[in-house]
Amino acid sequence: MRKLSAAIITKDEEARIERCLESLSWVDEIVVVDSGSSDRTVELCTRAGCKVVESEWLGFGRTKQLAVDSCSNDWVFVIDADEVVSDELKQRIRAIPDDADCSGYRVRRVSYYLGQRIRHCGWGRDLPLRLFNRLKGRFDERTVHEAVEMSGGRTGTIEEPILHHTCPEVETHVRKMVHYARLGADRQAPTRGASIASA
Secondary structure (H helix, E strand, O other): OOOEEEEEEEOOOOOOHHHHHHOOOOOOEEEEEEOOOOOOHHHHHHHOOOEEEEOOOOOHHHHHHHHHHOOOOOEEEEOOOOEEEOHHHHHHHHOOOOOOOEEEEEEEEEEEEOOEEOOOOOOOOEOOEEEEEOOOEEEOOOOOOOOEEEOOOEEEEEEEEEEEEEOOOHHHHHHHHHHHHHHHHHHHHHHHHHHHHHO
16 A cells, blocks of 8 residues: 555544544554644644644535645545544555555445444445545535545445444434534525525
């Protein structure tokens, strides 16, 4: 694998970020875009040797693209603060030859809710595009449920998993759903206004 940067966005992630960073110790660079943490997130990332960029919140798509744009290497692995690279995934990525014909890879994600693995309800086959050449792919600008759009090259699939530790307690789930609901409402607000104005 050519030189690889990891890109993460954060806000108040001190309880989870160290586990994520430890699983990335093998990459060539870790870039963190932090949007106003009030806890020790920035301190922990700086101590771990990350390149930290502080930015206002731009929405998920634009903030993740800022993290990608801040990387030094063309190949980028995007990971969330509540995720961990499994040992199997690390070995699989490192084994990708420099002349591989893919410009991006979807990576299997195994999610855990309240400490229990989720096997059904659509999460059993979760394959987000997380590893890609940033010259061929970029995030869309959606505020929530963002995705990488590829402009060329073949996209492969990696079965070795990212481990996603979502919602360790019910309170986390409630806060997350409220946050996503507000983002969704903000995204729909201009459309609703236009509809009312034209009625």
